[in-house]
Amino acid sequence: MEPQEKFVEINGAKIHYLELGNGRLVVLHHGARFNAYTWNEVGTISSIAEAGYQAISIDFPGYGKSSSGRFNSLSDFIGDFIDTLKLQKPILLGASMGGEAVLEYAVDHADKIGGLILVGAVGVSSFESKLHNLDGLPVLLIWGKHDSVSPKHNAELLLKYVKTAKYVNIGNQHACYLDDPNGFNAQIKDFLKGL
Template identity: 30%
Template sequence: MLAVAACAPASRPSTGTPSPAEATYPPEGRFVEVGGHRVHYVEKGSGPALVLIHGASGNLRDWTFDAVDRLSGRYRVIAFDRPGLGFTPRIDNDGASIREQAALLSAAALRLGAERPVVLGHSYGGAVALAWAVDHPERVSALVLVSAASQRWDGGLPFFYRLTSGPLGAVANPAISALAGEDRVQQAIAGVFAPQPVPPGYAEHIGADLALRPESLRENALQRAGLKAEIAAIVPRYPQLDLPVELLRGDADTTVGLQIHSVPTSRQIPGARLTVLPGIGHAAQHAAAPQMDAAIDRAAARAGLR
């Protein structure tokens, strides 16, 4: 268990020379220390605390593209970089589990004075949000799960993740990092947003090169490799959750399917409410921003925060 350590947030990391990606996309926020581990975060606004957790292969810039500014008019918004991604260092060499990440981020929120925030997770971040609620129910008021991974699924680990998480990753990851072209990056981003277009300016803002750092490629792959078993371990505890839960899911999401994930999860969590978005893909936090904001407001109201 990670213990909270007193440490004033810093303006930028203090270790090593920044990589080209880090120099181009420097930290946007500050740092808080939890048990000797630094966590990068952006905070803005006032009102009920709202924590935003990004998905795989991403960082908190997904939220600072527009959500942080938009929501800060009525919430105290805190967006975190998950361990090993963005500017939060990895926890260890084995890939941080969703429960380890939940322990770290919930302690960081507590350190920042957000004792019982509304916690929103997108995609992989939704699994972290669920682990937060399962393991630390006293530190969360409500959940908003956007395109969230929440159930086991058929199929094995894709080759790319087997390669980048395995022994050959020591050679492959630097090569992938060096050879990944702009076209491939743009295609990957477009695939996440499909069938919707990528919003103007998003690709330039997100800092995809941060995810292509060799160490981030490996951490992301290790996290992805452990996800199915980690979710399976917390699913039996969903019926015990006693808090407002809002699920938001596009029915055109081919990355984390509606019927595999959100439908059974909405039935397993008492009182959970599922909103299905016709024609919306995986990036519902952008493609259906008004609906996401409404789900946040409903969760906050149900928790007695608004």
Template identity: 30%
Template sequence: MATGRQIVMTGLLSIPLWLAAAFLLYWPSDADPKSIPHPIGWSGSKDETKDPSTSNFWKHVDLKSQEIPETVTKRSASIKVKESVLSVDNVQVFYREAQSEGESSAHISILLLHGAAFSSETWLHLGTIQILAAMGYRTVAIDVPGYGKSSLADISDHGEFLNHVIKALDLKRPVVVSPSMSGTYALPYLLKHSEEMGGYIPVAPVGTGILERQSCASSQTEEDQLASVCESLRKFLKPPLPNLSCIKTPTLVVFGEYDRGKHSALLCLLPRSQAAEIPEGRHPAYLDNPKLWHKLLYNFLGHAAQLAAKSQ
């Protein structure tokens, strides 16, 4: 018969085994599409640089900190991309859509726009649609009216047209990826519907003059402290600077090393913005380093999804 001492010793020896089992049970698996980066100090942190609901978090967050898991990369090869046409405001909008067959993140969705020399096909060939879907996000890439396979149309309000596209596609908390020309659609949408967005990823967009005419009713705080990467763009900012303090959408400003300019500099004034420069990148910087581009998306979207989940 076991003595009391033996029972106690057996109980103590079993504790590490229970702890190990609990660790394995609750540790997120890379195979799960929702295994996205969790912001450090998410719960109850008083440090604003660790709380994604604050501007300081986005100005200091490292969007190169985590590599895309190999399981996500492998899964992307099997993602099926569907094609369809949607009628919005009497415009035939062609789009491509992909979503992982497994459980996906319901907190945000991704809308890919494109520049004047490109179309939704660019994101297909680059693999961006597939890898975003493999990360667990519903991903849609459209051909802007007059480009690709979408019909030509005279649209008076680009921002509201984009809003109608998003509603027709039933995109929840969309993160809008907006290179170059598509800024004429995304920026007006941002100013009117920022609270509905899960995030914004401009890549040297045109049309940023609309930001210079923006003046938030809220008082301007000392938001002219820029994320470190944005400091290389400060010389393009001339006073008076616009008050953008009321636009709280998490924003990833992407630009190429050979394409620094005022457009990206103005976007760095958004209070929840972080920036990334693509080394030796041109205007379509994502084409010059797809691996880095997708890594930036992976890290940014992980934090954006967590913030969207918290706000729901």
């Protein structure tokens, strides 16, 4: 099954996303070197759909097929996307830069999300004073064994404040989903089926 390509206008920007499946929503956010199609190429979108969920993979403003627009931050953009599409408690997945943006949104709006999947998220220490807001939410942390971009300390910080977080290693590098897409997608399916 191939995802549908869709566009939505947010704050005057034309935002591109891919959509597949039915059920509870998982919104996927890419890293700085990637775009919405990355999650299709590694099979994550179809894995989420197979788990009985609906996947929405976004091109951040100025990435992929999305125009730049006027947003104060990627975190603000995530909030605007959720509000514009009237998404009900989506589970947010973010890798690297996308993980930082998702985390920044989540610590201030924990009541608006249904869970988090952070993949080698960067900048975690910036939000240390608010990480406890996520405790009680289902959180999956996926890091490459030898991530040189986001050290293991970032995951440990989240585990310290979020007792409901689970930590797993997949692959070696920062973009661990490229090393072992099958293992990566299996962890996500297990996490979603346990919700």
